[in-house]
Amino acid sequence: MRAVVLSGPGRCTVEEVPAPAAVPGEVVVDVERVGVCGTDVELFTGELSYLRTGHSSYPLQPGHEWCGRVTAVGEGVDPAWLGRRVTGDTMLGDRVCRRCRRGRQHVCEHRQEVGIRGGRAGALAEQLAVPAWSLYELLDPVDPVLGALVEPGGNAWRAAQAAAVAAGDRALVVGPGTIGLLTALFLRAQGAEVHLLGVTGPSLDFARGLGFPDAWTRDTLPQLPFDAVVDASTAPGSPALALELVEPGGRVVCIGIAGTPSTVDTRALLLADVTAVGVLSASPGLAPAIAAYRAGAVDPRPLVAATVGLGQVGAVLAGERPGGCGAGPKVHVDPRLDA
Structure with a gap:
């Protein structure tokens, strides 16, 4: 199969690699859509901390915001999964340690992370193998665009929940990127008055176009009481x-997490x-994000600016915007486009 391979900082190619097998307890998924994430960019640039700690190493196959259809099941997996449209958890704990037994497998010390950590190949490929226990079924009207937005949506849902706002409360989101805007959408669904704080005019204009008129720079931010502030920025001074x-x-x-x-x-x-609350991983928020998308309470599809094939992933990771793309912050990949 064809897959994106990162062989070192700044080195991204599309290669023919062995197709995954459905080993016991796992399924193989034909990938329909994948989101390009800031973590993928840090793997491409070599800046991700896991590369220094040894949790990640080159070569690797990235991609962890995905959806697709199950086409093979391994021994011990319910065959009813065959043909189902699914997404899955990025964080794959060992399922035996104390943290996993307490429902915190996303902070398991020995976890794999799909496309990121522990040698688990990612979804920027034609096919992906994952444990069956990590799957979440996607039912209509959750289309492939929404399906590939479940993972970032789960992170954002958790951030909005951690803010603990009620109807009439005022919340500020710092950083109007993908996670910041998704968090704003979930906060708005909770009834909060949502403000956003950013740096660039285009990103703030885009936020206003999503129905958030209160989008500010530091110089224009009004002196208002904010019951919760969500830092979704990568700036070291944001916390x-x-x-x-x-x-x-x-x-x-x-x-948000800074590089320093x-x-x-x-x-x-x-x-x-x-x-103060820190949020790592979408794991506990995946099912609520899917539910919100299905109900129409949150619609993040306008965040996707373009959908490209595997052959354009390297340029996207290098910071290039695809030709004719929209103003949104997210780029999706359909591995079938340039097959």
């Missing part, structure tokens, strides 16, 4: 800024009685 902007007694949610350490004065956290 401290979020703490500065949140109301005493409010909540700061950190879902961020510094927060815990005295400011304590003296304002602020609750």
